[in-house]
Amino acid sequence: MCGILALMLADRHSQACPEIYEGLYSLQHRGQDAAGIVTAGNKGRLYQCKGSGMVSDVFTQSQLRQLVGSMGMGHVRYPTAGSCANSEAQPFYVNSPYGIVLGHNGNLINGPELRRFLDTEAHRHVNTGSDSELLLNIFAYELQRMDKYRINENDIFEALRNVYDRVNGGYACVAMIAGFGILGFRDPNGIRPLVIGERDTPQGKDYMLASESVVLTQFGFRNFRDIRPGECVFIRRADRDDILSGQRGPTLFSRQIVPCKRFRPDIFEYVYFARPDSVIDGLSVYQSRLNMGEKLAYNVMKRFGEDYASKIDAVIPVPDSARTSALQLAQTANLSYVEAFIKNRYIGRTFIMPGQQIRRKSVRRKLNVQLQEFYNKNVLIVDDSIVRGTTSREIVQMARESGAKNVYLASCAPMITHPHVYGIDLADCKDLIAYGKTEAEVAESIGADGVIYQNLEDLVASCTTENVSDFELGLFTGEYTTGASMEYLVYLEQMRIANNRARKNSFAEDEEREAPDDISLHNTHSDPSFD
Ligand SMILES: O=P(O)(O)OC[C@H]1O[C@H](OP(=O)(O)OP(=O)(O)O)[C@H](O)[C@@H]1O
Ligand SMILES: NC(=O)CC[C@H](N)C(=O)O
Ligand SMILES: [Mg+2]
Incomplete structure (x- = not known):
């Protein structure tokens, strides 16, 4: 269980980062190992800060000031696949196509198969052991296959339909496409939670997606609902045409991508994971x-x-x-x-x-x-x-x-x-x-x-x-719910053994220790023309 969060503000001149940052504090109980935020400036450039540690450890005030833009997303991580290395902090980014970032809560039970596919057929490079990076690359691959200069919401939904066909497991995700919008989707069984809320402003509606409703209520997103199993919502930032026609705020699209298979939320959310002041799937x-x-x-x-x-x-x-x-x-x-x-x-x-x-x-x-x-x-x-x-x-x-x-x-x-x-x-x-x-x-x-x-x-x-x-x-x-083969359970166990070994050796002198504490996307917000 990780915590995920995405925010789209109607006012293009406001900054999404402060609320994302504070919102991550409200999700801290879902993951204490790493945290990250990515925002998108008005001209589509992405700004990122992520790294190992709690929210209070990862971001400094000066880093937060660099995360400009009226839309963005955040993640707190509790590692369940891959390792706890700094490089596996989320959100993950791929530059092609369009520039996409993704944050994932859950586990894919066919990770090894997806990795093989990405290597041998999609020819996409995956740089970590994280299943979330696999998921992002599958999504990117499906969008790329559309071979379009610019996509619309239907293309996103279409690509996701193929993603749902390929991936198996529990997943709730938020993603952002540079300069275009934010999206959220949930696995066909609704195993992992995701809610969407809206807030009225003079410029139109602000939208927020989050693992738990506590974040939404905290920021005044009173009107909220759960994303349905197999559903995707996409929130498109107002484009030139919208603005010319007088609509300044973002537009929400939703689509039931695949039918709900068997609605089976994880009962452990109620037992332990979630905060008591959250409402998940109506309870x-x-x-x-x-x-x-x-x-x-x-x-x-x-x-x-x-x-x-x-x-x-x-x-x-x-x-x-x-x-x-x-x-x-x-x-x-x-x-x-x-x-x-x-x-x-x-x-x-x-x-x-x-x-x-x-x-x-x-x-x-x-x-x-x-x-x-x-x-x-x-x-x-x-x-x-x-x-x-x-x-x-x-x-x-x-x-x-x-x-x-x-x-x-x-x-x-x-x-x-x-x-x-x-x-x-x-x-x-x-x-x-x-x-x-x-x-x-x-x-x-x-x-x-x-x-x-x-x-x-x-x-x-x-x-x-x-x-x-x-x-x-x-x-x-x-x-x-989705079945889990013996092969997968053995794989999980091996991964845990390897991770424990890596943790024990983590004090050894190695290259990882030389790595910077936070990982950025090589750009800082120093040139205002890139906003
Ligand atoms: O049998 P164990 O392996 O010890 O795991 C169970 C314990 O761990 C959790 O507490 P945790 O300290 O994580 O969180 P909490 O402060 O929210 O109770 C949970 O609430 C139990 O107290
Ligand atoms: N707890 C989670 O949701 C983990 C997400 C993902 N499998 C990771 O390990 O980063
Ligand atoms: Mg406890």
């Missing part, structure tokens, strides 16, 4: 987490029996993601809710950090205990999910060190027993703590007195609305 993430907490409460009560209240002195959330559910669990079961783990707000999400060692250390640096809330008490700690068990092991131990009598753990997600193939670097099976274990064995392995998992049916029911009742659940069941 408030906050509401889904309340539902999860309520259902889990009934499960807990059943497990502990009628006198459950005498066995649990406090319900304690693991901040941040589990807060909403834990509160609802406590209210439903009429138990006290206690914020006994205090989070250091300056440390990011641990699960999406690269490398097990840093993840383990970060849990302790991130969470600290209120001793008195544990001492001599029976505590039920609630987390949204138990994945590798890094967090649970540490917090159970912290609770014991603080003098807790019995430590139970409840998870809003069911047992995670399979990799996630659509955009989460979710370990191979062996790294998953629940793989091949019973609940009791998981409890033993993390040192808890008991573990209570949500049932899969209850999780699905928590997220079901009249719009969506079917979800991508591969990490719980091993069955993936």
Whole structure:
């Protein structure tokens, strides 16, 4: 899961960069490894700044000033394919045809096949291990095949139809064609999220596309909707003809490129990825987490029996993601809710950090205990999910060190027993703590007195609305919406091993270390005639 964002302002003399930059902060929870922004000036020149690190690390004020133009896009990356090298920061750029940039959230499960095709048939050079660069080149190849001096929106939709035929997996993308417009599209199963919103201005409408609605509401894009699975929207900047005919703002076009196959948004967006103040596919993430907490409460009560209240002195959330559910669990079961783990707000999400060692250390640096809330008490700690068990092991131990009598753990997600193939670097099976274990064995392995998992049916029911009742659940069941061959799963695992090795060696003296921290497109905004 990465975060993607694109913005088109109606006023050609305004700058898109400040809102893109701030918007990326609102998507930071979706990717902490790299960030990037590309803008397009009025005469079509692209300006880029991207590199490894969090949003606050990658952009300086002087770099942001160089990113001129009233349209642009941004990306925050959590690597799932390729490596975590600086060069794989997004958006990606190709100069031919027309100058295209693309930002991708998701994973293509036929990456190796696409790479072969681009090499042997399309003869396009791909310079990284990223599947997103493959996707961009497939799109560029399909546009190039039209062999047109200038394209229109129909050409874009036509090219995309062929892209959909070639690529397989989960993907939500934003892209920009220099001087022409921005677009957004979503895979035919709607696995990864994407929303579009509009905002009225005296010059016409501004448009924004983003992974999560929280960015849109923050900037006053009140009128928004989800991009449908298999749909593309293209927002064309006002051209000469538009301006001559009195229309100054951009124009929106949308097309259902391919039929929706089976609408299956990734349920893990609701469990963990997304911010609670986002609404995805019509369902408030906050509401889904309340539902999860309520259902889990009934499960807990059943497990502990009628006198459950005498066995649990406090319900304690693991901040941040589990807060909403834990509160609802406590209210439903009429138990006290206690914020006994205090989070250091300056440390990011641990699960999406690269490398097990840093993840383990970060849990302790991130969470600290209120001793008195544990001492001599029976505590039920609630987390949204138990994945590798890094967090649970540490917090159970912290609770014991603080003098807790019995430590139970409840998870809003069911047992995670399979990799996630659509955009989460979710370990191979062996790294998953629940793989091949019973609940009791998981409890033993993390040192808890008991573990209570949500049932899969209850999780699905928590997220079901009249719009969506079917979800991508591969990490719980091993069955993936688009299928995932054994060959692909082996490939994923090999890639992870190689990446871990590369991370371990990253302190060695090598050429990569000499590379600049941010990657630009070799042009700075020094000549105003290029705006
Ligand atoms: O079993 P694990 O492998 O440790 O993974 C699960 C934990 O990781 C996530 O927290 P994270 O710190 O990433 O983010 P949060 O602050 O949003 O809860 C998630 O919320 C769980 O707490
Ligand atoms: N988490 C994501 O969505 C990752 C996008 C892409 N597969 C990458 O690794 O850069
Ligand atoms: Mg957490």
